[in-house]
Amino acid sequence: MVLEERTIKSDKIYTGKILTLRVDTVEIDGQGYSKREIVEHGGAVGILAITDDKKVVLVKQYRKAVEKPLIEIPAGKLEIGENPKECALRELKEETGYDAENIKLIHKFYSSAGFSNEQLFLYLATGLTEGETNLDDDEFIDVSLVDLEEAYDMVLNNNIEDSKTTIAILMAKNCL
Amino acid sequence: MVLEERTIKSDKIYTGKILTLRVDTVEIDGQGYSKREIVEHGGAVGILAITDDKKVVLVKQYRKAVEKPLIEIPAGKLEIGENPKECALRELKEETGYDAENIKLIHKFYSSAGFSNEQLFLYLATGLTEGETNLDDDEFIDVSLVDLEEAYDMVLNNNIEDSKTTIAILMAKNCL
Numbered sequence: 262m263v264l265e266e267r268t269i270k271s272d273k274i275y276t277g278k279i280l281t282l283r284v285d286t287v288e289i290d291g292q293g294y295s296k297r298e299i300v301e302h303g304g305a306v307g308i309l310a311i312t313d314d315k316k317v318v319l320v321k322q323y324r325k326a327v328e329k330p331l332i333e334i335p336a337g338k339l340e341i342g343e344n345p346k347e348c349a350l351r352e353l354k355e356e357t358g359y360d361a362e363n364i365k366l367i368h369k370f371y372s373s374a375g376f377s378n379e380q381l382f383l384y385l386a387t388g389l390t391e392g393e394t395n396l397d398d399d400e401f402i403d404v405s406l407v408d409l410e411e412a413y414d415m416v417l418n419n420n421i422e423d424s425k426t427t428i429a430i431l432m433a434k435n436c437l
Numbered sequence: 438m439v440l441e442e443r444t445i446k447s448d449k450i451y452t453g454k455i456l457t458l459r460v461d462t463v464e465i466d467g468q469g470y471s472k473r474e475i476v477e478h479g480g481a482v483g484i485l486a487i488t489d490d491k492k493v494v495l496v497k498q499y500r501k502a503v504e505k506p507l508i509e510i511p512a513g514k515l516e517i518g519e520n521p522k523e524c525a526l527r528e529l530k531e532e533t534g535y536d537a538e539n540i541k542l543i544h545k546f547y548s549s550a551g552f553s554n555e556q557l558f559l560y561l562a563t564g565l566t567e568g569e570t571n572l573d574d575d576e577f578i579d580v581s582l583v584d585l586e587e588a589y590d591m592v593l594n595n596n597i598e599d600s601k602t603t604i605a606i607l608m609a610k611n612c613l
Contacts, residue, residue, distance in 0.1 A: 262506060263499045263577040274451045275458060277474045280552055282451060282458050287501060295575040297501040298453045300476055302552070323439045324550040325463060325473040330440070331550055338551075368592075370600050372549040374500040374507055375514075376456055376478070379549055381600075399471040401439040416544075417611075424546050424557075424600045431607035435593075 263289055266297070279303075279338060302379035306349040307336040307425035309367065309433055310359055310386040316406040317430065318357050318389070323401070332415070333423045334430075336381075345382040353386055355395045357404045362388025367432055372424055381425050383432070409433060439465055442473070455479075455514060478555035482525040483512040483601035485543065485609055486535055486562040492582040493606065494533050494565070499577070508591070509599045510606075512557075521558040529562055531571045533580045538564025543608055548600055557601050559608070585609060 266287035274282040281301040288294055310318040323330045337352035339345060346364055353359055368383040396402060407415070412430045415421045421430065442463035450458040457477040464470055486494040499506045513528035515521060522540055529535050544559040572578060583591070588606045591597045597606065 262497055262579040264506070266499055266501050277460065278472065280474055280476070282476075284453065285501060289575065289577070292575065292577075296454065298456055299502045300456070300458075300552075302549075305551070323442055324547075325442045325461060326475045326552055326554045327547055327550050327556075328554075331547070333550075336551075368603070369595055370598050370603055371500075371503055371507070372600050373478075373553065373555055374503050374509075374599055375481070375512075376476075376502055377549065377553075378502045378504075380503075399465065399468065401465070401468075419545055422546050423550055424548050424604065427544070427546055428600065428603050428607065431604065431611060434611060435607060 265290075266295075269294065298376055300377040300379070302377055303341065304339045304345070304380045304382070305336060306339065306345050306352060306382045306384060307334050307429060308349050308353045308384050308386050309334055309429040310353055310357065310361060310389055311409070311433070312389050312406060315409050317409055317412045317433070318359060319405050319407050319412065319426075320356055321403040321405070331423050332421055333426045336425060346384065349382070349384040349386065354392065356400070356402055358392045358394040359386070359389045360392055361386035362390075368428060370428065383425060383429055385433075441466075442471075445470065474552055476553040476555070478553055479517065480515045480521070480556045480558070481512055482515065482521050482528060482558045482560060483510050483605060484525050484529045484560050484562050485510055485605040486529055486533065486537060486565055487585070487609070488565050488582060491585050493585055493588045493609070494535060495581050495583050495588065495602075496532055497579040497581070507599050508597055509602045512601060522560065525558070525560040525562065530568065532576070532578055534568045534570040535562070535565045536568055537562035538566075544604060546604065559601060559605055561609075
């Protein structure tokens with residue numbers, strides 16, 4: 262295995278609101294050169310929020326990238342310098358209105374390491390109390406409560422198609 | 438929930454080897470306009486290959502986007518027009534040398550639907566027989582066999598940090 266790909270040249274292609282695209286030319290020991298297209302992303306959190314009666318808080322929203330609505334756990338992007346745990350509490354509140362008494366990191370993963378550095382921090386939130394939502398101007402989200410067993414079936418029959426939501430529900434089934 | 442975001446304008450920013458970046462201006466009913474930065478990707482497969490004695494075939498390779506090696510299941514990009522099942526058999530063979538007698542789709546997911554249309558097709562491969570690998574010029578991969586229970590522990594203690602690998606191993610634990 263190669264232990265390093267040395268960056269010989271790095272071209273910034275685009276800097277946007279949620280991502281940056283760059284193309285690196287890398288040198289691989291004894292193997293010459295190659296190009297790597299890389300999408301930089303500031304990272305995100307997903308929240309597996311479970312009510313006292315073992316229901317999972319799910320949200321449904323239109324995702325332009327895939328041109329359809331997806332069923333997901335609440336989630337959001339990390340703001341610059343923001344602590345992931347605080348981000349998780351903030352996003353849960355903003356998207357669903359719930360406050361959580363307990364919040365715990367259960368997994369970290371790279372969504373698509375072949376081309377992006379986006380890292381997702383998955384939190385388990387319990388001790389929920391209801392409150393008011395506070396959505397961004399261009400966010401439109403349906404919130405629902407689903408039995409954990411039913412959510413698990415939604416993963417198995419692939420009604421859930423989002424990576425973080427799949428991981429969160431499978432982990433809940435295994436680890437709670 | 439919004440059921441559609443109408444594309445008013447679509448600007449192609451970059452067309453590369455593995456991805457395309459575009460920025461869409463969308464109109465949301467009664468809510469005005471917003472920008473969506475979207476990474477188009479042709480899709481990929483991941484292969485959960487299990488030997489007759491219940492070992493999982495894992496690969497380790499350097500991932501430039503995250504600047505470190507990751508432990509993953511064998512995987513690869515779909516070629517244009519390629520059938521995902523054939524892609525799975527091809528990539529398993531190329532990266533690990535294994536041929537599979539049985540191959541079955543177990544899950545489909547979007548790796549990062551907030552900004553990319555990349556879809557991953559996860560296959561279960563069994564009835565494995567060993568053979569020769571055939572790697573791309575810029576691919577350098579270590580192959581290992583790991584007990585399913587140990588792979589599961591690697592997910593729980595987060596030594597596995599890749600989305601498709603996490604999903605595959607959690608599904609194996611639940612569904613096999």
